[in-house]
Amino acid sequence: MADARVEIIRRLTRREAWPSLKRTLEKTRAEDIAAAVNLLAPTHQRRLVDCIDDDSKMAEIFCMLNARECAALTTSIPFERLVTLMQLMPIDDEADVIASLPDDLRRKVLNALEGDEKAQLEDILAWPVDSAGGIMHPAAFRLKQDLTCRDAISALQEAGDLEMVFYLYVENEQNQLVGVASLRGLLTHPPSTPLKAMMSAEVISVPPETDQEEVARIVDRYDLLALPIVDPDRRLLGIVTIDDIVDVIKEEAVEDMMLMAGLGENLNPAQHSVFNSFRERFQWLLLTLVGGIGMAELINVFEGDLAKQTVLAGFIPVMLGTGGNVGTQAATIAVRNIATGHAGSIGTPQMLFREARVGALLGVGFAVILGGYALARWFDQPMLGLSIAISLIVIVINAAALGMLVPLTLNRIGVDPAVATGPFVTTGIDLVAILIYFGTCGVLLN
Amino acid sequence: MADARVEIIRRLTRREAWPSLKRTLEKTRAEDIAAAVNLLAPTHQRRLVDCIDDDSKMAEIFCMLNARECAALTTSIPFERLVTLMQLMPIDDEADVIASLPDDLRRKVLNALEGDEKAQLEDILAWPVDSAGGIMHPAAFRLKQDLTCRDAISALQEAGDLEMVFYLYVENEQNQLVGVASLRGLLTHPPSTPLKAMMSAEVISVPPETDQEEVARIVDRYDLLALPIVDPDRRLLGIVTIDDIVDVIKEEAVEDMMLMAGLGENLNPAQHSVFNSFRERFQWLLLTLVGGIGMAELINVFEGDLAKQTVLAGFIPVMLGTGGNVGTQAATIAVRNIATGHAGSIGTPQMLFREARVGALLGVGFAVILGGYALARWFDQPMLGLSIAISLIVIVINAAALGMLVPLTLNRIGVDPAVATGPFVTTGIDLVAILIYFGTCGVLLN
Numbered sequence: 001m002a003d004a005r006v007e008i009i010r011r012l013t014r015r016e017a018w019p020s021l022k023r024t025l026e027k028t029r030a031e032d033i034a035a036a037v038n039l040l041a042p043t044h045q046r047r048l049v050d051c052i053d054d055d056s057k058m059a060e061i062f063c064m065l066n067a068r069e070c071a072a073l074t075t076s077i078p079f080e081r082l083v084t085l086m087q088l089m090p091i092d093d094e095a096d097v098i099a100s101l102p103d104d105l106r107r108k109v110l111n112a113l114e115g116d117e118k119a120q121l122e123d124i125l126a127w128p129v130d131s132a133g134g135i136m137h138p139a140a141f142r143l144k145q146d147l148t149c150r151d152a153i154s155a156l157q158e159a160g161d162l163e164m165v166f167y168l169y170v171e172n173e174q175n176q177l178v179g180v181a182s183l184r185g186l187l188t189h190p191p192s193t194p195l196k197a198m199m200s201a202e203v204i205s206v207p208p209e210t211d212q213e214e215v216a217r218i219v220d221r222y223d224l225l226a227l228p229i230v231d232p233d234r235r236l237l238g239i240v241t242i243d244d245i246v247d248v249i250k251e252e253a254v255e256d257m258m259l260m261a262g263l264g265e266n267l268n269p270a271q272h273s274v275f276n277s278f279r280e281r282f283q284w285l286l287l288t289l290v291g292g293i294g295m296a297e298l299i300n301v302f303e304g305d306l307a308k309q310t311v312l313a314g315f316i317p318v319m320l321g322t323g324g325n326v327g328t329q330a331a332t333i334a335v336r337n338i339a340t341g342h343a344g345s346i347g348t349p350q351m352l353f354r355e356a357r358v359g360a361l362l363g364v365g366f367a368v369i370l371g372g373y374a375l376a377r378w379f380d381q382p383m384l385g386l387s388i389a390i391s392l393i394v395i396v397i398n399a400a401a402l403g404m405l406v407p408l409t410l411n412r413i414g415v416d417p418a419v420a421t422g423p424f425v426t427t428g429i430d431l432v433a434i435l436i437y438f439g440t441c442g443v444l445l446n
Numbered sequence: 447m448a449d450a451r452v453e454i455i456r457r458l459t460r461r462e463a464w465p466s467l468k469r470t471l472e473k474t475r476a477e478d479i480a481a482a483v484n485l486l487a488p489t490h491q492r493r494l495v496d497c498i499d500d501d502s503k504m505a506e507i508f509c510m511l512n513a514r515e516c517a518a519l520t521t522s523i524p525f526e527r528l529v530t531l532m533q534l535m536p537i538d539d540e541a542d543v544i545a546s547l548p549d550d551l552r553r554k555v556l557n558a559l560e561g562d563e564k565a566q567l568e569d570i571l572a573w574p575v576d577s578a579g580g581i582m583h584p585a586a587f588r589l590k591q592d593l594t595c596r597d598a599i600s601a602l603q604e605a606g607d608l609e610m611v612f613y614l615y616v617e618n619e620q621n622q623l624v625g626v627a628s629l630r631g632l633l634t635h636p637p638s639t640p641l642k643a644m645m646s647a648e649v650i651s652v653p654p655e656t657d658q659e660e661v662a663r664i665v666d667r668y669d670l671l672a673l674p675i676v677d678p679d680r681r682l683l684g685i686v687t688i689d690d691i692v693d694v695i696k697e698e699a700v701e702d703m704m705l706m707a708g709l710g711e712n713l714n715p716a717q718h719s720v721f722n723s724f725r726e727r728f729q730w731l732l733l734t735l736v737g738g739i740g741m742a743e744l745i746n747v748f749e750g751d752l753a754k755q756t757v758l759a760g761f762i763p764v765m766l767g768t769g770g771n772v773g774t775q776a777a778t779i780a781v782r783n784i785a786t787g788h789a790g791s792i793g794t795p796q797m798l799f800r801e802a803r804v805g806a807l808l809g810v811g812f813a814v815i816l817g818g819y820a821l822a823r824w825f826d827q828p829m830l831g832l833s834i835a836i837s838l839i840v841i842v843i844n845a846a847a848l849g850m851l852v853p854l855t856l857n858r859i860g861v862d863p864a865v866a867t868g869p870f871v872t873t874g875i876d877l878v879a880i881l882i883y884f885g886t887c888g889v890l891l892n
Contacts, residue, residue, distance in 0.1 A: 031667050064667075157634050165630055183629055184611055188603050220696070221477050221510075223689045225671070242688050243669045249692065250666070253699030254782065260706070261778035262771060274800060278807040281775055288771050289812055292764025293819055299760035306759055310752040313759035314745035317876055318738020320763055324770070325708060325734050325869050329727055332707035336700065354720060361724040366735055373739055423771050430763055 009036035013044045022051045030057055034064035037073075045069075046076045055081070059088035062097060066247075067129075071100035083112045091117065092137040092244070095124040099134075123237070132215045133208030135248070136229045136238035142169040143195060145178060150191035156183070166225035169236055170199045176234040177203055205230045208237055213339075215240055216248045256335065259418035284423055291427035295434050302438040305445065311378065312441055315370075315388055316434070322366055322392065323399040323433040324426045330355050330403030331425050335417050338407065352404055359400025363393035383444055391440040395433045402429055455482035459490045468497045476503050480510030483519075491515075492522045501527070505534035508543060512693075513575075517546035529558045537563065538583040538690070541570040545580070569683070578661045579654030581694070582675045582684035588615040589641060591624055596637035602629070612671035615682055616645045622680040623649055651676045654683055658694045659785075665691045702781065705864035730869055737873030741880050748884040751891065757824065758887055761816075761834055762880070768812055768838065769845040769879040770872045776801050776849030777871050781863050784853065798850055805846025809839035829890055837886040841879045848875055 005028055012021040013036075025033060025048075033052070037045050052058045062070050062085060074082055074097065086094050086109060098106055098121060110118060120138045127133025141159060143152055152168055159165070168186065170179035179199030189198045205228040206215060219227050219242060226239045262284035299306070299316075306312055337351065371389030378384050406425050407417035451474055458467040459482075471479060471494075479498070483491050498504045508516050508531060520528055520543065532540050532555060544552055544567060556564060566584045573579025587605060589598055598614055605611070614632065616625035625645030635644045651674040652661060665673050665688060672685045708730035745752070745762075752758055783797065817835030824830050852871050853863035 029668075031669075035667060153633055156630065184602065187599055220689075220692050221481060222475075223477075225688070242671070242692070246666050246688070246692060246695065249695050249699070253695070253703075257699075257703065257706070257778060257782065260703070261775045263775050263778060274803045274807065277804045278811070281772075281804070282808060282811050285768065285771055285808065285812070286815075288767045289764065289815055292761075292767050293816070295763040296757075296760035299763070300757065303756050306756040307753070310749050310756070310759075311742075311746065313752055313756075313762065314742035315738075316759065316762045317741040317745075317766055317880060318735065320766060321734045321738050321869075321873065321876060322731065325731055325872070326727075329707045329709050332703060332709060336703065357720045358723045358727070361720065362728060362731065365724070365728050366731070369732075369735055370738070423767075426771070427767065430767060434763060 003035075005032050006036045006039070009033065009048070010039050013040055013048050016047070018047075018051060021048070025052055026054075030060035031064055033057075034061045037061065037065060038069070042072065045073055049073055049077065055084055056088050059085045063089055063093040067093075067096035067100045070097045071102075074101065075105070079108070079112075083109060086113065087117065090137065091120050091139065092124065092135060092238075095121050095134075096129070099125055099129050127208050130212045131208060132206050132210040132212065132227075132229050132240055133237070135212055135215070135244050136208065136240050137244075138238040140169050140226075140228065140236055140239045141165045141167070142171055142177075142236055145170045145172055145194070145196035145199070147195050148191065149186045149189050149193045149195070149198065152181075152186050152195060153191070156186070166241065168195070168199075169203075169228055169239075170195045171236065174233075175236075177205060177228060177230055177236045179203060180228070203228060205234075207232070212248045213252055216245050216252070219245045220249075255416075256339075256418040259416060260332070260335075262423040288423045288427050291431055294431055298431070298434050299438065302442060305438065305442050309384070309441075309445065311384065312438075315374075315437070318370060319392065319395055319433050319437045320430050323395045323429050326359060326362060326396050327399035327403035327425055327429040330359070330400045331407050331417075334404045334407040338411050338417050351408075352401065355400045355404045356397060359397040360393070362400070363396030366396060367392045387441045387444040390444070391437045394436050394440065398432055398436065399429045402432070449481075451478050452482045452485070455479065455494070456485050459486055459494050462493070464493075464497060467494070471498055472500075476506035477510055479503075480507045483507065483511060484515070488518065491519055495519055495523065501530055502534050505531045509535055509539040513539075513542035513546040516543045517548075520547065521551070525554070525558075529555060532559065533563065536583065537566050537585065538570065538581060538684075541567050541580075542575070545571055545575050573654050576658045577654060578652050578656040578658065578673075578675050578686055579683070581658055581661070581690050582654065582686050583690075584684040586615050586672075586674065586682055586685045587611045587613070588617055588623075588682055591616045591618055591640070591642035591645070593641050594637065595632045595635050595639045595641070595644065598627075598632050598641060599637070602632070612687065614641070614645075615649075615674055615685075616641045617682065620679075621682075623651060623674055623676055623682045624680075625649060626674070649674060651680075653678070659698055661686055662691050662694045662698070666695075701862075702785075702864040705862060706778070706781075708869040734869045734873050737877055740877055744877070744880050745884065748888060751884065751888050755830070755887075755891065757830065758884075761820075761883070764816060765838065765841055765879050765883045766876050769841045769875050772805060772808060772842050773845035773849035773871055773875040776805070776846045777853050777863075780850045780853040784857050784863050797854075798847060801846045801850045802843060805843040806839070808846070809842030812842060813838045830887075833887045833890040836890070837883045840882050840886065844878055844882065845875045848878070 008024060009021065009028065009032075012024060037048060040048060049058070052061070065073070077085070086098065089097070098109055101109065110121065113121065123138060124134060124136065129135075141156065143155060147155075156165065156168075165183065168181045168183065169177055170181060172178045179196065179201045180203045181195060181199040185198055204218065204222055204224065206218065208229050208231070215227060218224070219240070224242070226241045228239050229237045231237055263281060333355065334351070367389035370392055371385045374388045375382060375385035403425055406428070410419060411417040455467065455470060455474065455478075458470060483494060486494065495504070498507070511519070523531070532544065535543070544555055547555065556567065559567065569584060570580060570582065575581075587602065589601060593601075602611070602614075611629065614627045614629065615623055616627060618624045625642065625647045626649045627641060627645040631644055650664060650668055650670065652664065654675050654677070661673060664670070665686070670688070672687045674685050675683045677683055709727060779801065780797070813835035816838055817831045820834045821828060821831035849871055852874070857863040
């Protein structure tokens with residue numbers, strides 16, 4: 001039903017049927033309009049935005065879009081309206097959008113804002129966008145520990161603008177975070193109970209520089225709805241809420257998948273021109289091309305062997321294909337183990353040794369099949385089958401080891417290991433495989 | 447800090463230092479023990495479980511493990527204790543574990559349970575494990591619409607076992623879901639307000655057969671903490687909560703990544719023997735091997751051309767590598783677009799046409815570089831450079847189109863499209879690429 005609505009909006013925008021579009025938008029939830037915006041080309045997105053007169057609805061839509069798309073839209077909105085929209089957004093979302101604006105516009109917008117809002121924004125903007133500080137919401141529901149449940153309930157009734165209240169954070173006289181209580185706890189204890197008597201003193205919190213992936217891991221492990229961010233003195237700076245965590249988890253998964261395929265980050269086909277997609281992908285694939293030229297040169301060295309035994313050429317694809325697939329599997333396993341924290345705890349040498357053993361088994365398994373085929377097909381040349389079997393074993397073990405080693409190394413030097421499963425590792429493994437294959441055949445067949 | 451604790455538990459278990467382990471476990475949160483269990487080999491997992499005497503802590507740990515690991519552990523727990531543990535778990539987690547048990551044990555456990563619990567479990571177990579019904583929690587906080595906020599607060603104070611109360615669901619006299627209210631709403635309205643006057647009548651809900659991925663998409667789009675599941679008469683069957691949604695999103699991302707690499711589903715290296723990993727991966731890679739033999743046969747057909755022009759063999763790797771990478775990119779884009787719902791709304795023909803244009807640009811770009819290289823390197827054979835350039839263009843366009851077409855087709859026939867980016871598509875693209883390459887060269891060079 002919601003998706004049918006999205007589809008209608010998309011059609012009306014494409015048909016440029018502005019009056020009907022306007023009526024439809026008025027009857028549609030902000031979330032569904034945002035979903036429709038995601039499906040439109042940039043020019044249509046701007047037109048659609050022009051059709052929405054209601055500022056608070058527009059601000060809500062902005063919150064649902066990812067910050068980069070949002071920033072792209074804002075450039076065509078009149079400056080006055082932009083500032084109004086910013087003021088209507090929850091401060092964490094506002095900070096995300098402002099962080100993605102072009103430098104001069106960002107400064108202009110920040111200057112147009114005032115007081116508390118500006119100060120809070122500057123606090124958030126001081127942290128990297130993918131850190132706990134960068135995604136936190138500075139307004140948490142917090143009270144002193146000597147207050148009672150009754151006080152807390154009245155405070156809650158008065159706290160108008162705390163959009164996402166999941167927990168009540170309890171502070172001591174030095175404003176340090178000392179406990180946490182659930183809203184339900186406030187209701188189920190007698191009204192006169194002091195907060196410090198009913199709160200849980202075991203509060204899980206993180207410093208603002210924590211990476212957002214780590215924040216997601218903690219929220220997930222402890223099934224939290226919000227995680228408090230504290231400074232070194234345990235003073236509460238803000239909270240990261242579960243809805244932001246869902247976005248982080250999704251974002252990281254997509255990012256990994258894109259990197260693994262050697263694609264850029266933004267894949268939304270409606271938003272990228274064909275030429276931009278081409279350019280982004282071309283850069284990555286150039287590596288394959290350069291590797292390919294290297295392999296052509298390498299194979300050329302073995303021209304003599306090839307002229308005598310053209311059949312050797314026939315096995316090039318299977319050598320590369322098997323090596324590439326085993327290498328990709330090994331790299332994927334390494335990337336996963338790094339992501340889940342297994343890599344650190346199990347230890348790199350054990351993981352490598354394990355993968356090498358799996359690789360050896362795979363290599364032997366394939367060698368029996370492929371060598372057997374070669375023996376049966378060219379039974380007058382038993383050495384051919386043997387060379388093929390031996391090179392395949394070496395290639396597969398090497399692919400398994402390299403496939404695992406590269407992401408582990410990348411991770412150690414601070415590069416996202418997901419890059420490794422893309423064209424990067426495949427091309428490297430291919431080059432080594434060609435060398436192993438022709439080297440082995442050259443030795444054994446002469 | 448938490449991870450240091452996990453590491454200590456792992457070491458103590460490996461060293462089989464049971465008394466120290468027991469003391470450590472008593473001081474550790476269930477969530478951290480569960481994280482440690484994930485890192486252990488099956489035999490050590492069972493030993494660790496034996497060291498935990500506290501049944502409610504053990505039940506909590508079970509809730510944190512994934513259902514399959516849990517089920518593996520349960521087989522070594524005495525039957526009486528197993529039933530006790532099951533009774534201590536929230537019913538949705540309990541259903542997940544029971545669904546993963548071997549058939550006979552599942553029946554025995556279900557028979558040992560009684561009354562309401564058994565009936566609720568059977569309701570959940572009737573739905574597929576990856577549907578809304580299969581992951582829902584049947585106990586939702588629900589009240590009749592004519593009650594007041596005061597009534598609701600007292601009901602909330604009495605409702606002891608509702609672990610995750612996010613919203614209050616409001617029903618009419620026919621037990622149909624008619625509205626939803628936040629807990630905070632109960633506090634901020636005057637106590638005598640009837641629920642129907644303060645609730646939101648716009649409730650987003652889904653039927654129990656909805657796929658869990660769709661449930662995750664809705665919860666994420668509308669930033670919900672829980673989604674009600676209703677039957678065709680709008681009667682509330684249960685709720686799916688955000689913590690389960692986080693698990694679904696993570697699970698689906700990992701599943702996609704594994705399928706893309708042609709790996710099985712369970713990757714936890716501590717839990718799989720080397721031989722099992724080998725077997726699982728071998729099955730997938732056999733396809734590459736069969737494809738490889740096909741390519742060897744195909745190349746053999748062009749033996750005559752190869753004998754005259756051994757240099758042709760040198761370009762086999764770059765033809766396959768470029769085609770494979772472009773195909774993987776196209777397939778990844780298709781998989782992403784299917785996952786985000788873009789594929790359906792933008793329309794298959796447009797997506798294909800767009801990808802074909804990007805493919806054409808990539809093909810021409812590569813052809814200029816590689817053809818240029820071949821021309822410079824073998825300047826006495828201008829037709830060689832031309833053949834290489836032309837085949838590369840055709841191969842790349844074909845790879846882009848096939849890479850996109852296969853996941854779209856798989857999705858239409860109900861197979862997970864992520865399979866397509868694995869060895870499946872690559873091998874197919876390789877075969878066609880060899881045919882195009884030698885076909886083109888055969889025609890142009892003779």
